[in-house]
Amino acid sequence: MNYTVKQIVDITHSKMMGDDSLIIKNIAFDSRIIYSTKHTAFIAVNTPKNSGEKFIESAINRGINIIISEHHFPQFENITWIIVENSISFLQKLAKYHFEQSHLRSIGITGSNGKTILKEWIYQCIWNELPTVKSPKSFNSQIGLPLSIFQINNSQKLGIFEVGISQPHEMEKLENIFHPQIGLLTHIGTAHIANFSSEEELINEKVKLFKNSEVIIYNGDNVLVDEIIKKCYGSKKLISYGFKKENQVFIKNNISKNEDIIVQYFNEEISFPVYQRDEVTLTNALALVAVLKELKIDNKKIIDKINSLKAVEMRLEAIEGIKNNIVINDSFNLDLDSLKTALQFLNEYNKRGKSLVLTDIMGVNSNSQELYEEVSELVNEQKFDTVFLIGDIISKFSDLFKSKTFTFINTQELIESKYLTEIENQIILLKGARKFEIEKLKDILELRKHDTVLEINLNAILHNINYHKSLLKPTTKMMAMVKANAYGLGSYEISEFLQHHHIDYLGVAFADEGVELRKKGITTPIVVMNPEQHSYDTIIEYNLEPEIYSLRVLELFYDSVQKTGNDKKYPIHIKLETGMHRLGFKKHELDQLGEILQDKKLKVKSIFSHLSSSDMPQEKEFTLNQLKAFEYNSSYLIERLGYKPIRHILNSSGITNYTDYQYNMVRIGIGMLGESSNNQIQKQLHSVVSFKTVISQISMVENGESIGYSRKFKTDHLTKVATIPVGYADGIPRLIGNQVGNVGVNKILAPIVGNICMDMMMINVDNIPHVKEGNVVTIFNAKPTLKEFAEYCNTITYEVLTSISPRVKRIYIKD
Ligand SMILES: *Cc1c(COP(=O)(O)O)cnc(C)c1O
Numbered sequence: 155m156n157y158t159v160k161q162i163v164d165i166t167h168s169k170m171m172g173d174d175s176l177i178i179k180n181i182a183f184d185s186r187i188i189y190s191t192k193h194t195a196f197i198a199v200n201t202p203k204n205s206g207e208k209f210i211e212s213a214i215n216r217g218i219n220i221i222i223s224e225h226h227f228p229q230f231e232n233i234t235w236i237i238v239e240n241s242i243s244f245l246q247k248l249a250k251y252h253f254e255q256s257h258l259r260s261i262g263i264t265g266s267n268g269k270t271i272l273k274e275w276i277y278q279c280i281w282n283e284l285p286t287v288k289s290p291k292s293f294n295s296q297i298g299l300p301l302s303i304f305q306i307n308n309s310q311k312l313g314i315f316e317v318g319i320s321q322p323h324e325m326e327k328l329e330n331i332f333h334p335q336i337g338l339l340t341h342i343g344t345a346h347i348a349n350f351s352s353e354e355e356l357i358n359e360k361v362k363l364f365k366n367s368e369v370i371i372y373n374g375d376n377v378l379v380d381e382i383i384k385k386c387y388g389s390k391k392l393i394s395y396g397f398k399k400e401n402q403v404f405i406k407n408n409i410s411k412n413e414d415i416i417v418q419y420f421n422e423e424i425s426f427p428v429y430q431r432d433e434v435t436l437t438n439a440l441a442l443v444a445v446l447k448e449l450k451i452d453n454k455k456i457i458d459k460i461n462s463l464k465a466v467e468m469r470l471e472a473i474e475g476i477k478n479n480i481v482i483n484d485s486f487n488l489d490l491d492s493l494k495t496a497l498q499f500l501n502e503y504n505k506r507g508k509s510l511v512l513t514d515i516m517g518v519n520s521n522s523q524e525l526y527e528e529v530s531e532l533v534n535e536q537k538f539d540t541v542f543l544i545g546d547i548i549s550k551f552s553d554l555f556k557s558k559t560f561t562f563i564n565t566q567e568l569i570e571s572k573y574l575t576e577i578e579n580q581i582i583l584l585k586g587a588r589k590f591e592i593e594k595l596k597d598i599l600e601l602r603k604h605d606t607v608l609e610i611n612l613n614a615i616l617h618n619i620n621y622h623k624s625l626l627k628p629t630t631k632m633m634a635m636v637k638a639n640a641y642g643l644g645s646y647e648i649s650e651f652l653q654h655h656h657i658d659y660l661g662v663a664f665a666d667e668g669v670e671l672r673k674k675g676i677t678t679p680i681v682v683m684n685p686e687q688h689s690y691d692t693i694i695e696y697n698l699e700p701e702i703y704s705l706r707v708l709e710l711f712y713d714s715v716q717k718t719g720n721d722k723k724y725p726i727h728i729k730l731e732t733g734m735h736r737l738g739f740k741k742h743e744l745d746q747l748g749e750i751l752q753d754k755k756l757k758v759k760s761i762f763s764h765l766s767s768s769d770m771p772q773e774k775e776f777t778l779n780q781l782k783a784f785e786y787n788s789s790y791l792i793e794r795l796g797y798k799p800i801r802h803i804l805n806s807s808g809i810t811n812y813t814d815y816q817y818n819m820v821r822i823g824i825g826m827l828g829e830s831s832n833n834q835i836q837k838q839l840h841s842v843v844s845f846k847t848v849i850s851q852i853s854m855v856e857n858g859e860s861i862g863y864s865r866k867f868k869t870d871h872l873t874k875v876a877t878i879p880v881g882y883a884d885g886i887p888r889l890i891g892n893q894v895g896n897v898g899v900n901k902i903l904a905p906i907v908g909n910i911c912m913d914m915m916m917i918n919v920d921n922i923p924h925v926k927e928g929n930v931v932t933i934f935n936a937k938p939t940l941k942e943f944a945e946y947c948n949t950i951t952y953e954v955l956t957s958i959s960p961r962v963k964r965i966y967i968k969d
Pocket of ligand 1: 637683806825
């Protein structure tokens, strides 16, 4: 996009103040994610839940001088204002105009699942045939779609955009902005179904996107979808794909056999190898064939392109590096979007020095001068200490980069220069196109090397927090429980991420957990749930806030506060006993407690209690009694205090099952990690943790041989057995050996055979086609899920997570 302020004001019928000749090329809506301030306007988006106006100041501080807002704030000087009636309608009006001005061929993708992966696959297959623009990440909402549309410029020929809805009547508005020629409807699942009266209503809403489409490609396995599309759009060109043979595009042969997949496309046959044969991958591959055929790509090219397709690994991992560095590795793909995401990820760390390794950008069909100008602008904004450029194209533009810059022909040359291994105490971002294989640099920079990893998806945590927030009033605060090393996932990394996303409180079990967070730079208020007697001075020194649960603790802690001689009232949190019988003040102690608190230099920041059985529907009556006791006792204490502290009692399952009792705050734990005991809620959450390793060796074991210590398993036929490098010292309970537990290989369950050893175990892989040494093995959380794994272990998910040994490397990724 490229408009003057005046043009935008005219197009959207808005008002303005300031310089109407300024040029706008980008619109930013999150003041934390402003990549470049040049030609960028900040829009304060107002939604029913949130107002962007409170971030205007921080956008201006970052250097933005054009603000789009529903209100004018005269205290900011030298700013050009575009004053709009409604911020979201403004974005939509401008997007509609911008889309209609472009002469793109367009593909619109909607559906419940698979939108992003199909968009990325189509893009990977098509970009070097046609200059193509696509939605960044999964920007597909009432705000995301307009922002995606703004990326269209004159040089592109094809646009691929995702369109997502969650409520009735939303699609009409989106279709009004964007009317694709080719419509693609992916799988319809249960996401958002609760907001609609029936599945039929949901489908009817989604297909409104295709009102003006010429062709509709859809998954015809769903009978209801097939009926609705035929009824609404019988006169358009319809192409259905799926497993059923009635579809125009389907798989002809038996997929469980070890041979190429043959896709029937109308009267043609196209065959190619597919290694992942799960239903989702295959269905997506059928949709992809249909789209590529519609774009008139010939069969030979389709086969080549599908063959070279990689899984969509648009993701970043942060790993502990040598010499106290943090290495952020994103060596899977490189385009402007993913560069922006990676640069934003850097902002979330507090390291003093920063270095960047960046390669030629592939997969972009635009003028390289313009491209690298934009790239260098983004990079310069970050003020890197050193920039290493790899590749002959980007090297030509090294003058554009303002940091100390070195250029290299290839990755090997950078390795040989030894520059990288000299870096100390920095954050190093590795960002490269696949062809440059810069993952080799990761191997050099990484501190520990281990095939067994616990992968933690930070984006999924954010999604899960937002899901729980969506059930609450906008004013209700949230405390995230990061005790026990954040349920085993890494308390610093998780807390740093939560702090960046404005969590109100963090909760730890012991003082030293809070101290570690403070030492690493966490400034969010931290409550210590179990302040041990010897730790009161430390608590005060590190500005932690103790849970006070008895008169004894109150007196002792107060002595420590007095010793400091500080006059300020120290913040504490009062725990009430309501039925759990763990810690807390009992009802008969409240008079005395109230009296003591009257004249002490302590400030009760919150009063709280804990539910023992909020996840158990059969204990509803008990839980309601706990809630009643809390209401009564907390009100009683508040009356004695004469002021109103925050009140809170709900944990994760409390939030979903007893939402009405949210008071002023809730405490989320396992729910943030994507686990719920309620199946309906579970479906709405994203999986956060996955525990993986790789196969070390595969052996063919003769009939009658035994496996492992004490000969607990004997083969009854020639058996294929794999050894994997995790054992009970990694936190796999020994009791799940001998075919009690399973692990996943290529999405199929493989039973553990024989006794589990300290650092290894053996699995039966007889039923797994194509299994090879070096293949990934999932201990959990796909197949089997964390819950299933906990069932093998005869325990709960909490214990599984907190039992994983610290020697297992934690990797943090962002989608
Ligand atoms: C651990 C804990 C929570 C979080 O519980 P979840 O079941 O994981 O949501 C909440 N409050 C207190 C006091 C806790 O100790």
